[in-house]
Amino acid sequence: METFDWIVIGNGLAGAALSYELARLGLSVLLVDDGNPNSATRCSYGGIAHWSGTNAITRELCQAGIERHRQLSDELGATTEFRELDLLLTLPPDVDGASLTEQYGRFAIAPRLISPQEAQDIEPQLNINAIGGAFTVKHGHVNPVKTIDGFNQAFRRLGGQQMLTAVTGLVRIKDRVTGIMTATQAYAADNVVVAAGGYSRTLLRQTGLSVPLYHTHAEVVTLPQVDQPLRALIMPGVATRFEAEATASDPATDGLWDGPYREISPPILDAGMIQFLDGSTYIGQVSRFRTDLGAETIDAAQSEASIRQGIMPLVPCLANVPGQWRHCLVTFSRDGLPLIGPLPGVEGLHLFAGFTSPFAMLLPIAQRFASWVQGGQQNGSDSLLGQMLITRFSNSPNNPPPR
Ligand SMILES: Cc1cc2nc3c(=O)[nH]c(=O)nc-3n(C[C@H](O)[C@H](O)[C@H](O)COP(=O)(O)OP(=O)(O)OC[C@H]3O[C@@H](n4cnc5c(N)ncnc54)[C@H](O)[C@@H]3O)c2cc1C
Structure with missing residues (x-):
């Protein structure tokens, strides 16, 4: 059985952009989506609130986001209708x-x-x-559906594999996730990232993990x-x-x-x-x-x-x-920033969800996330991503850290 470098669960804006960025770095990637026609991205207005940064982090992301959108159709070879x-x-x-x-x-x-x-x-x-x-x-x-389609086409041209099926669970061996399960078979990967939007919390809960999404x-x-x-x-x-x-x-x-x-x-x-x-x-x-x-x-x-x-x-x-x-x-999420990065205590499992204003800010986050994980996920090596890690909520007495 092939072992992918990464399996990305969810083909909304988050999973589509992230799978493309990972493939662009030469990693082998499987993108899996259950084909729900009513994902948040497919129901979205597609507005890019690039003006709406209120602090150093969001201003930087909004600026990088709008610059990327301006040239994304050319980069992907497919129009996003920007x-x-x-x-x-x-x-x-x-x-x-x-x-x-x-x-x-x-x-x-x-x-x-x-x-x-x-x-x-x-x-x-x-x-x-x-x-x-x-x-x-x-x-x-942008047109959200065309933006996802553009990312998916470019992803496949880079050698990425796409599959239409529901992920029914994660394969977990002690403290390591080694792949995903579907109704018909399991798929192996060194890393699994959950980018399943509003379904992410429930999917992780099935594996005994609790995240504040x-x-x-x-x-x-x-x-x-x-x-x-x-x-x-x-x-x-x-x-x-x-x-x-x-x-x-x-x-x-x-x-x-x-x-x-x-x-x-x-x-x-x-x-x-x-x-x-x-x-x-x-x-x-x-x-x-x-x-x-x-x-x-x-x-x-x-x-x-x-x-x-x-x-x-x-x-x-x-x-x-x-x-x-x-x-x-x-x-x-609770503070307007997404929850991204490795799940503490479980090797090989990551989260990429909970975005506010994703059309404005998600593209640069996906790009930085891919470079960060390829560089060995040294916490602190990207100080901006460091502020979006799941661990920032771990100290709250009412919200114990993910198990
Ligand atoms: C009406 C409306 C207007 C909006 N307008 C804007 C706007 O103007 N600007 C803006 O920035 N944001 C807007 N948003 C918010 C934005 O659309 C969402 O935050 C964003 O699209 C979420 O993307 P996502 O990839 O995280 O989640 P989703 O788009 O929901 O993608 C998750 C994917 O995972 C799949 N999935 C779930 N579980 C499984 C499983 N077990 N196995 C396989 N696949 C699975 C789902 O089917 C889905 O395709 C709007 C939202 C709505 C509803």
Whole structure:
């Protein structure tokens, strides 16, 4: 049986980019994905918030990320449909935008406050009566599906192997992981990296490991054909998501994520939308903080109705366009940085998940991660990656280090 240098589990943005970077270094890599059409990446808007760095680490990553996106289609030999467009962060009529200026001023490139009329000049489909103003900034954008496809094609050209099947478990011999199991056979590798997004925590738990990763159930409606052109990416200017994520990832509630089904905090609606170059348009999004993985307990019709209700006042022309409700899991960590690197106490097993703003920051992290592991994983040899290691949460009394 062939022993790969690396097996990468998950072909979302994280696994697609990382498998490519590992193959680019001449390593033998097997990329395995279960083919779920509703991965977070496949449901994503694909916005690149390269302006949103708030500290030295995120500013550096955002800058490196946008530079990479600008030349990625040429590098991969396949278009990612990269472009730069206007982001409109809309404010409800009763919100005084000036009171938020300081908050927006902390970003590397501060979005500027504009009037409802100026917002409509940018996006003619926007209903000015539904907003009190907006913040705007130039945003990057790619087609997420084409970006993954581009990475996969380049990966295979480099000799990488891709397989469509679910990983049912990890092969663990004492304190070493030596490969993966699928329904039909096992595959061996010197290293396995879990890049399975919102499924990563559960997959690792099956091997007796606990990691502080959390997820939302995210719901969008995809409208395959919209005749009216939309120019801007629209998102709410007053976001409740970060507060809700902080509640859901509180160390005090960490254990609930490994127990029976619980709703950790109430659902939120971020009314947003993006149109892709082919006219297809995504409207969203509901996020639910539930510990289960499936969509069985979610009322799809009600969810679609609430998404449509959220966007109807903003962009009335989209309200009745037929579409398909979709559900996916989006993973996040407790501090906004991903959880990457070797799992302490288990040789040969790594994690690469929990990204916030992955379209802005993940590509340089994948590149650095690949160089770092090829160089022998000397902790500290990449001080930036050193701050994303799983071990940073190990000292929390409520969150014991991974077993
Ligand atoms: C509506 C919406 C809009 C968004 N907009 C943006 C945006 O504008 N900008 C931005 O940066 N981010 C955005 N995000 C977030 C972003 O899309 C995700 O954080 C990112 O795509 C996650 O990538 P991932 O590779 O970690 O996970 P995923 O894309 O979920 O990939 C994980 C993969 O692993 C596979 N997998 C899981 N378990 C197994 C198994 N046992 N065996 C084999 N395969 C397995 C899954 O099927 C999946 O293909 C958005 C998300 C949503 C839902």
